[in-house]
Amino acid sequence: MPNHGDFQFGIYLDGLSGTRPELPMTYAELARRAERVMSEQVWSYVEGGAGSEGTQRGNVAAFDRWGLVPRMLAGAAERDLSVELFGARLPTPLLLAPVGVIGICAEDGHGDLATARAAAATGVPMIASTLTQDPMEDVAAQLGATPGWFQLYPPNDRELTESFVRRAEKAGFSAIVVTLDTLTLGWRPRDLAIASFPQLRGLCLANYFTDPVFRARLAAPPEEDPQAAAGLWAMLFGNQRLSWDDLPWLRSLTSLPLLLKGVCHPDDARRAVDAGVDGIYCSNHGGRQADGGLPALDCLPGVADAVGAHVPVIFDSGVRSGVHVLKALALGASAVAVGRPYAYGLAVGGQAGIEHVLRCLLAEADLTMAIDGYPRIADLGRDALRPVAR
Numbered sequence: 001m002p003n004h005g006d007f008q009f010g011i012y013l014d015g016l017s018g019t020r021p022e023l024p025m026t027y028a029e030l031a032r033r034a035e036r037v038m039s040e041q042v043w044s045y046v047e048g049g050a051g052s053e054g055t056q057r058g059n060v061a062a063f064d065r066w067g068l069v070p071r072m073l074a075g076a077a078e079r080d081l082s083v084e085l086f087g088a089r090l091p092t093p094l095l096l097a098p099v100g101v102i103g104i105c106a107e108d109g110h111g112d113l114a115t116a117r118a119a120a121a122t123g124v125p126m127i128a129s130t131l132t133q134d135p136m137e138d139v140a141a142q143l144g145a146t147p148g149w150f151q152l153y154p155p156n157d158r159e160l161t162e163s164f165v166r167r168a169e170k171a172g173f174s175a176i177v178v179t180l181d182t183l184t185l186g187w188r189p190r191d192l193a194i195a196s197f198p199q200l201r202g203l204c205l206a207n208y209f210t211d212p213v214f215r216a217r218l219a220a221p222p223e224e225d226p227q228a229a230a231g232l233w234a235m236l237f238g239n240q241r242l243s244w245d246d247l248p249w250l251r252s253l254t255s256l257p258l259l260l261k262g263v264c265h266p267d268d269a270r271r272a273v274d275a276g277v278d279g280i281y282c283s284n285h286g287g288r289q290a291d292g293g294l295p296a297l298d299c300l301p302g303v304a305d306a307v308g309a310h311v312p313v314i315f316d317s318g319v320r321s322g323v324h325v326l327k328a329l330a331l332g333a334s335a336v337a338v339g340r341p342y343a344y345g346l347a348v349g350g351q352a353g354i355e356h357v358l359r360c361l362l363a364e365a366d367l368t369m370a371i372d373g374y375p376r377i378a379d380l381g382r383d384a385l386r387p388v389a390r
Ligand SMILES: Cc1cc2nc3c(=O)[nH]c(=O)nc-3n(C[C@H](O)[C@H](O)[C@H](O)COP(=O)(O)O)c2cc1C
Pocket: 045, 046, 047, 059, 097, 098, 099, 100, 101, 129, 130, 131, 151, 179, 261, 283, 284, 285, 286, 287, 288, 316, 317, 318, 319, 337, 338, 339, 340, 341
């Protein structure tokens, strides 16, 4: 099997005949190109964060405070980037984070399907958002042999929540991720300045509009009165009263692995595991929800230590490179999810753009493992990192 890093040699060889890669090779260039092709509203929504966007910048900057320690002659000629999660061996430690507007990041409005196809092509699992342009059943149908997880925003309506979980199970998703950091929408000055919130225009609400429980709550079907349907969505979305007391009920809804997303405090992680949750997803939502927060990376070691090695910890927020992936793994993540990078890959190059972003992340991670002498993910422990002196 070729190593992921071998991808670079093809690019250099093409260069001998004057061909350069069409797709960007850096995150900065990817974002620049995405801004050019996306509408003002979608760009603002995807790129923007909460408040001053300090948490968002801090998420990325936090990675630079750690340095990998290279080891020589460590037998890293072949690297194994696979990880095991909930009994399944995954080819890489990457996941596609749930991105609620991924559908409209694609030119044709079917970005959820393109993402699922990229997952099918790469073996990188997709975590499908509750907020998709195409219903979850259609998304799942594109995943091929690659696992898909369903991300649940539990509406403040138990019957509807139950219907979503039932549908996700039936569609073939193999885990449920309940997001807890977005029980109400954060303060997002960019979107406020242009008075734009895509879901209120009826976008990305396919799971609601196709749901029998949701439809039963409407006087007219969404096809006839989309405004009223979007209004009902807004009424049902916020769920600030959700509490630890609801966790046994959430747990009872499925026998699939259940993960809680947005957990950053060790006590919350422990409490979740004590309540029967199978995995913790450490994230601050890419800095989109609360400004003034700790970088998510700084929360990761505490969360990982609190739950122990037998409970998978997924990490996201600020991952922009293959090296970032390795640092998160070394700080205790079992697997690492990417958000904005693949949304921009999709905007710039469709399904192939997502695959390109994943290929670049994996190539850099793989080559760094080769050069620094860490042949397997399991070799990347805390002692692979040192704090950078300031
Ligand atoms: C445009 C956008 C939409 C998102 N929608 C969801 C969502 O529907 N559900 C969810 O749990 N997280 C959502 N997230 C958060 C991501 O899952 C992830 O936590 C975040 O993007 C990680 O930060 P990063 O983009 O800086 O890598 C969204 C993120 C973005 C950028």
